[in-house]
Amino acid sequence: xxxxLKVIAFDCDxxxxxxxxxxxxxxxxxLERFDLPPMTPEQxxxxxxxxxxxxxxxxxxxxxxxxxxxxxxxxLGYLPFMKYMQMEPGLVPLLERLRPSYKTAVATNRTDTMxxxxxxxxxxxxxxxxxxxxxxxxxxxxxxxLNKVANHxxxxxxEVMYIGDSKVxxxxxxxxxxxxxxxxxxxxxADHHIQRLSEIIGLLNGHTEKRA
Numbered sequence: 453x454x455x456x457l458k459v460i461a462f463d464c465d466x467x468x469x470x471x472x473x474x475x476x477x478x479x480x481x482x483l484e485r486f487d488l489p490p491m492t493p494e495q496x497x498x499x500x501x502x503x504x505x506x507x508x509x510x511x512x513x514x515x516x517x518x519x520x521x522x523x524x525x526x527x528l529g530y531l532p533f534m535k536y537m538q539m540e541p542g543l544v545p546l547l548e549r550l551r552p553s554y555k556t557a558v559a560t561n562r563t564d565t566m567x568x569x570x571x572x573x574x575x576x577x578x579x580x581x582x583x584x585x586x587x588x589x590x591x592x593x594x595x596x597x598l599n600k601v602a603n604h605x606x607x608x609x610x611e612v613m614y615i616g617d618s619k620v621x622x623x624x625x626x627x628x629x630x631x632x633x634x635x636x637x638x639x640x641x642a643d644h645h646i647q648r649l650s651e652i653i654g655l656l657n658g659h660t661e662k663r664a
Contacts, residue, residue: 457631457659458611460550460652461601464560464569465500466617467635467649468543474536475500481528482521483511501618503561503585530565539573542649547578549653555605557581559597559614559624581605593623598630615652616640 465471479499480490491499491511499507504525512518550556556579560566566584570576583600585591602609609629616625617635622642625632633655634642644655 456611457554457613457656458607459555459557459601459605459613460656461557461559461598461612461614461630463614463616463618463621463635464558464562464566467615468540468558469569470538470540471536472496472500473538474530474533477536478530478533479507479511481533482508482525485524486512486517486521488512501561501620503591504563505585506591531568534565534569534572537569539575540649544575544578546649546652547575551578554656555580557583557601557604559583559592559601561585561591561620593620593627595624595628598624598628602628602630613652613655615646615649 462468465475476491476496479496483490495511498510502510508518508521508525512521547556558566558579558581560583562569563585566582567576570579570582581601581604583597588594588596588600590596598609598612598614602612610631612630613633614621614625614630615633615635616622617637619640622632622634622640626641632642633644633646633652634640635649636647638645646652646655
């Protein structure tokens with residue numbers, strides 16, 4: 453890598469927040485509303501990585517029921533389930549330490565809930581850019597979200613570090629040409645693997661030392 457890292461971008465679910473309990477409750481509530489059984493582990497693994505549109509298409513095979521589920525979920529909102537989301541330890545100190553030396557961004561497959569997640573947790577001011585599924589034509593694993601991050605800050609893809617935890621993050625990061633850091637998922641192909649968000653500072657220091 454010829455240039456120093458300039459932008460640190462984060463996935464939301466599984467990186468910034470442990471949202472597994474919230475997503476489980478949300479989608480199981482939708483299924484129960486339409487007299488369907490709770491998600492299987494395989495179904496949950498899918499919805500935890502994909503957009504709500506993709507997730508409902510995966511869970512509701514009947515088109516009429518799926519459309520009704522969309523209408524209901526827009527009335528319901530995600531707010532009742534946000535109380536189950538748990539911020540990852542060390543996120544706020546990390547963001548405060550990164551800024552202003554680095555630009556910070558979110559690249560997520562969440563849709564209309566991302567802004568509320570940030571504001572309710574009082575961290576919206578710690579990000580320079582938020583790219584969610586509503587901001588792109590092709591959500592992850594397509595690289596468009598990460599391309600948008602690099603273009604917004606007028607940097608090269610290799611000047612962006614992306615922290616993700618899923619296969620869709622891996623595919624998107626590799627396709628975009630960004631430095632990929634896998635969070636708590638050793639099965640992913642990544643430039644670095646970490647278990648704690650605080651380890652990102654050490655990685656950044658290592659990149660700096662290599663160029664000294």
